[in-house]
Amino acid sequence: MSYMDNTTKKRVLREGVIKSIWLATALISAVAVAFILGHVICTALSGFLFNTNWNPTGTPPSYGIAALIIDTLLVTLGALIFSVPLGLATAVYISYVAPPRMRDVVKPVIELLAGIPSVVYGFFGMIVLGSFLQKALNIPSGACWLAASIILGIMALPTIISVSEDALFAIPKDYKEASLSLGVTYWHTISHVLLPAAASGVSAAVILGMGRAIGETMAVMMIAGNAAIIPNPIWNVLSPVRTLTATLGIEMTEVATNSMHYYALFGVATILLLITLLINLTSYWLIKRMQTGSCLPDRMRNWTHSEGMRVAVAAVAGIIVVWFLSAVLGILSAVVITAAIGAWYFGREKISPKFAEKSSFGIIYACTAAVILILAIILWDIFANGLPAISWEFLTGRPKQCGLAGGIFTAIVGTLQLVAGAILITLPIGIGAAIYFTEYSHENLLTRALRIGNDLLNGTPSIVFGLFGFAFFVIYLNWGTCMLAGQICLAFMILPTIIRTTEEALKSVPNSLREASLGLGATQWQTIRKVVLPSAAPGILTGAILSVGRAAGETAPIMFTAVVFSKRFITRDVFDPVMALPYHLFALSTTVPDVTTQHYGTAVVLIALVIAIYLAAIFSRRHFQKKLFR
Amino acid sequence: MTPAIQANHLNLFYGTKQALFDVDILFEEKKITALVGPSGCGKSTLLRCLNRMNELIPTCKISGEILFRSENILKADPVELRKQIGMVFQQPNPFPKSIYDNIAYGPRAHGEHDTGKLDTIVENSLKSAALWDEVKDRLHDSALGLSGGQQQRLCIARTLAVSPEIILMDEPCSALDPIATSKIETLITDLKQKYTVIIVTHNMPQATRVSDMTGFMYLGKVIEMDETQTIFVNPAEKLTQHYITGKFG
Ligand SMILES: Nc1ncnc2c1ncn2[C@@H]1O[C@H](COP(=O)(O)OP(=O)(O)O)[C@@H](O)[C@H]1O
Ligand SMILES: [Mg+2]
Numbered sequence: 016m017s018y019m020d021n022t023t024k025k026r027v028l029r030e031g032v033i034k035s036i037w038l039a040t041a042l043i044s045a046v047a048v049a050f051i052l053g054h055v056i057c058t059a060l061s062g063f064l065f066n067t068n069w070n071p072t073g074t075p076p077s078y079g080i081a082a083l084i085i086d087t088l089l090v091t092l093g094a095l096i097f098s099v100p101l102g103l104a105t106a107v108y109i110s111y112v113a114p115p116r117m118r119d120v121v122k123p124v125i126e127l128l129a130g131i132p133s134v135v136y137g138f139f140g141m142i143v144l145g146s147f148l149q150k151a152l153n154i155p156s157g158a159c160w161l162a163a164s165i166i167l168g169i170m171a172l173p174t175i176i177s178v179s180e181d182a183l184f185a186i187p188k189d190y191k192e193a194s195l196s197l198g199v200t201y202w203h204t205i206s207h208v209l210l211p212a213a214a215s216g217v218s219a220a221v222i223l224g225m226g227r228a229i230g231e232t233m234a235v236m237m238i239a240g241n242a243a244i245i246p247n248p249i250w251n252v253l254s255p256v257r258t259l260t261a262t263l264g265i266e267m268t269e270v271a272t273n274s275m276h277y278y279a280l281f282g283v284a285t286i287l288l289l290i291t292l293l294i295n296l297t298s299y300w301l302i303k304r305m306q307t308g309s310c311l312p313d314r315m316r317n318w319t320h321s322e323g324m325r326v327a328v329a330a331v332a333g334i335i336v337v338w339f340l341s342a343v344l345g346i347l348s349a350v351v352i353t354a355a356i357g358a359w360y361f362g363r364e365k366i367s368p369k370f371a372e373k374s375s376f377g378i379i380y381a382c383t384a385a386v387i388l389i390l391a392i393i394l395w396d397i398f399a400n401g402l403p404a405i406s407w408e409f410l411t412g413r414p415k416q417c418g419l420a421g422g423i424f425t426a427i428v429g430t431l432q433l434v435a436g437a438i439l440i441t442l443p444i445g446i447g448a449a450i451y452f453t454e455y456s457h458e459n460l461l462t463r464a465l466r467i468g469n470d471l472l473n474g475t476p477s478i479v480f481g482l483f484g485f486a487f488f489v490i491y492l493n494w495g496t497c498m499l500a501g502q503i504c505l506a507f508m509i510l511p512t513i514i515r516t517t518e519e520a521l522k523s524v525p526n527s528l529r530e531a532s533l534g535l536g537a538t539q540w541q542t543i544r545k546v547v548l549p550s551a552a553p554g555i556l557t558g559a560i561l562s563v564g565r566a567a568g569e570t571a572p573i574m575f576t577a578v579v580f581s582k583r584f585i586t587r588d589v590f591d592p593v594m595a596l597p598y599h600l601f602a603l604s605t606t607v608p609d610v611t612t613q614h615y616g617t618a619v620v621l622i623a624l625v626i627a628i629y630l631a632a633i634f635s636r637r638h639f640q641k642k643l644f645r
Numbered sequence: 646m647t648p649a650i651q652a653n654h655l656n657l658f659y660g661t662k663q664a665l666f667d668v669d670i671l672f673e674e675k676k677i678t679a680l681v682g683p684s685g686c687g688k689s690t691l692l693r694c695l696n697r698m699n700e701l702i703p704t705c706k707i708s709g710e711i712l713f714r715s716e717n718i719l720k721a722d723p724v725e726l727r728k729q730i731g732m733v734f735q736q737p738n739p740f741p742k743s744i745y746d747n748i749a750y751g752p753r754a755h756g757e758h759d760t761g762k763l764d765t766i767v768e769n770s771l772k773s774a775a776l777w778d779e780v781k782d783r784l785h786d787s788a789l790g791l792s793g794g795q796q797q798r799l800c801i802a803r804t805l806a807v808s809p810e811i812i813l814m815d816e817p818c819s820a821l822d823p824i825a826t827s828k829i830e831t832l833i834t835d836l837k838q839k840y841t842v843i844i845v846t847h848n849m850p851q852a853t854r855v856s857d858m859t860g861f862m863y864l865g866k867v868i869e870m871d872e873t874q875t876i877f878v879n880p881a882e883k884l885t886q887h888y889i890t891g892k893f894g
Binding site: 187189190191192193194196197198199203207208211212368369 | 698738
């Protein structure tokens with residue numbers, strides 16, 4: 016190695032050090048995951064398995080969580096029953112039917128739907144949907160399984176739509192041409208070639224949407240009625256229910272540390288984690304199938320192709336839908352709809368392909384219109400009622416009477432402080448880990464383990480972060496409720512997104528650029544800093560801004576860790592609690608029965624803040640793209 | 646001589662860019678006609694007018710008329726039309742379904758659900774496409790597992806299963822190796838007993854091997870059209886001669 020003089024050695028050393036830094040960040044993020052998951056699961060186990068103080072006759076006497084699991088599944092099922100058809104139809108519309116100009120309208124609408132904070136959905140569900148159901152169905156309270164399912168369905172729509180749209184988009188255009196050239200209608204092509212070809216991706220979309228519904232806390236807590244009972248009879252959609260997440264949200268602050276109840280809550284969180292794990296693994300597997308383009312394995316093909324299997328699936332799906340419809344709309348309309356579906360099913364070989372195409376496209380238009388209408392109704396209700404509340408005093412004033420009156424200035428500042436802290440903590444770790452994954456690591460056991468850890472953290476219900484933060488920072492480290500605890504919880508929550516978007520951005524930088532730079536004798540770090548990072552910057556920035564938007568609207572991770580109901584002064588010490596917009600809206604809605612403009616005003620400010628952040632992301636991406644390709 | 650399909654005063658625009666200029670052309674029944682010409686001269690565009698596949702491109706505007714069974718197809722229903730005029734593409738594009746389902750797809754879509762009849766259609770189509778012996782034992786395996794040449798013959802069989810009158814082929818061999826190519830060429834020459842075939846090709850020897858008639862296109866115009874022999878031995882136009890002797894493009 017005679018060509019290695021001293022400066023070269025130094026450079027090699029420096030490169031090594033830099034690489035180790037990125038490895039360290041990757042490790043930190045992985046250790047964080049392991050720690051959070053480990054902490055939650057171990058606490059649960061130590062309570063259940065190693066607790067010798069078995070006291071089934073004490074008060075409270077029982078921790079049977081079967082009812083909670085059943086309720087969670089029922090609520091999710093109800094949500095999927097209408098969000099899957101609506102979402103799929105909209106995805107088909109966007110990918111295959113919409114003229115380009117309509118697509119440019121519908122896609123941002125979907126993104127907007129995804130951007131509305133869950134506490135706003137919960138608020139809307141309580142105020143508008145709940146009281147509508149109460150009056151329309153003449154029931155004592157509108158907070159019930161049905162209401163929760165409707166709101167969760169709306170919240171799952173964007174996930175279902177955007178993931179299926181990606182899957183549909185990835186189907187080769189060749190299939191369409193091949194099918195059309197056989198004299199087959201476009202609808203038949205979509206339903207018999209394109210959708211089946213995208214089946215894996217579309218199922219992944221449904222499963223991820225399901226994960227979205229299962230993991231949601233705030234909205235469910237506000238509209239599900241929260242009685243831990245199994246509906247009686249089981250199809251009674253007007254019964255109040257309580258999900259796993261809502262249980263955590265409601266009971267976490269009420270229990271004594273290290274009581275049986277405390278451990279039971281960690282048990283609930285562990286079950287949530289297991290469900291998330293199952294969902295992530297399944298969708299990962301499905302999307303992988305889609306990418307490798309493999310058909311179903313032969314054994315499953317024989318299954319899905321057998322007539323009996325199809326009839327059975329159709330029958331089960333049919334019974335569920337009919338039951339749900341009859342509960343919601345009454346027996347008569349259910350009979351009419353069933354008859355229509357049945358007539359279609361048995362007559363479908365007789366009706367002309369032209370007519371089938373027209374009616375199917377009609378249904379697709381209607382579904383897309385319904386999705387847009389849903390968003391319009393929510394936004395209209397909130398803005399029409401909330402805008403009158405907005406005034407200079409409201410925005411810059413301090414809260415009076417414990418936040419029931421006065422302004423929300425401290426809540427606005429508190430939210431900004433929380434997200435700023437979160438992004439400051441998470442950006443260096445996230446970007447560093449992503450750099451390590453894409454630029455330095457060759458696939459090996461360690462990187463694979465780190466990556467899996469990251470994927471597992473992604474999609475973890477946000478309440479689990481709150482639970483962890485409460486147990487660890489607030490109780491164990493004895494920080495009490497404070498801003499820093501909330502910032503760290505939010506940081507962990509957005510870490511996977513940051514890592515993922517940064518990775519995507521880095522991967523989209525063409526390898527030829529790296530090779531050109533390395534070929535000129537630049538070191539790897541010089542290449543990354545001078546060539547790769549600048550071209551990946553827009554993508555990284557967009558990902559970061561989107562994460563900020565998500566963090567700003569989140570309530571569950573900060574609910575027990577960082578916030579108080581009312582605070583007259585801006586927090587200056589990270590070990591003091593803060594006031595935050597989403598929690599303020601939650602607290603107002605759940606404790607103050609009469610809806611005031613105070614509620615709506617807070618909702619408007621929260622939505623406006625989140626939308627402004629998203630718009631910033633969109634514009635910064637455009638700006639950078641223009642600069643880059645000029 | 647009976648015309649199978651005929652275009653009159655055909656002009657085609659992609660947005661503001663004109664791709665076909667006042668094309669008049671006549672294709673004879675139960676013959677194989679080759680369209681040759683330098684790349685970008687509008688061969689595919691002309692071919693795709695004949696079964697109206699160009700309409701999938703939103704910017705595409707067509708004027709003139711195309712007569713098929715003495716009806717102007719530009720005014721007819723494209724879905725019905727494509728049952729009569731099938732197409733085979735440059736890249737083999739079987740559906741991600743079994744071999745059987747690929748062939749049965751068209752007939753099923755057109756309302757044939759009788760299993761016995763479908764079996765017959767599948768067998769006959771595969772036999773006509775010289776693929777039956779190779780796949781008869783694995784009809785229910787995925788079509789994506791076939792070789793490129795087999796996939797292309799499968800696509801031809803899939804087109805035959807709808808029993809069209811005319812088959813359009815857009816450089817069907819350009820993605821295949823020489824052995825697969827020669828199999829497809831043999832297959833094409835067999836097809837003319839029952840079908841009218843119009844084939845776009847880049848490959849001059851291929852045009853001489855398979856076609857009865859050859860049309861030469863240049864810059865969006867049909868320069869001349871005659872018996873293949875005549876075009877290659879004694880063309881009327883200088884431009885054609887230059888092209889077939891390899892003086893340009
Ligand atoms: N979808 C399209 N949009 C715009 N221009 C097109 C499109 N397809 C083809 N063209 C143009 O039309 C001309 C003819 O193309 P094509 O028919 O594909 O030629 P060939 O098949 O002879 O190579 C070319 O100049 C090409 O650039
Ligand atoms: Mg071409």
